Amino acid sequence: MSSDSSLSHYVITSACVDVKDGVCTTVCPVDCIYTHPEAEQYVIHPDECIDCGSCEMVCPVSAIFRLEDVPPGEQTFIAKNRDFFTDYPDYAAHHAASWK
Template structure:
C-alpha cells in the first residue's frame, strides 16, 4: 500500500519528505500546488511520513475520508 499526500500539502509543498525518500518517488513541479507520491514506485518505507511538517502523508488505506480523493489525485499525476 503506497503512501499518499493529501490536502494539508496544498500550497505548502515543504520538501522535507523528498529529502528522505530512498526511491525518489515524491515529485511536484513549479506549476503544481502540492507534492505527489508515485504509487507504482513507493516502497512503503514510511520515512516520508514523520518528516512532513503539516501531517499530509498517509498510507492509502488510512487517508481520512474527507481527503480520500487525494488517493486518485496522486495516482493520476503520474498518468500524464
C-alpha cells in the first residue's frame, strides 16, 4: 500500500456484513458510502472519500478503518469494497480501476 496521503480513504470490513446499520451514511459529508439491496454490507467509494473519519467514529460495530489500518485478517475487504463498484455498475464503476 502506498503512503501517499492522496490515496488514503476508509474501508468497511467484516463487522458490517449482514448488519448494515447505516448510521455511517448519515454523517458522511460527501455521501460516498453506498450499498445495494443485494450487497451484504456498505462500502466507501475510494475516489469520493475525503478522509474525514466521521464514519469511523460512529460505526456501532467498529467495521470502518483507514486503508492503511485495515487489520491483517480483514485485508480481503479492501478488494471487496473496490469490487462493489464493478459488481454494481450503477454505482460509478469507472472509478474502481483507480482504487489501489
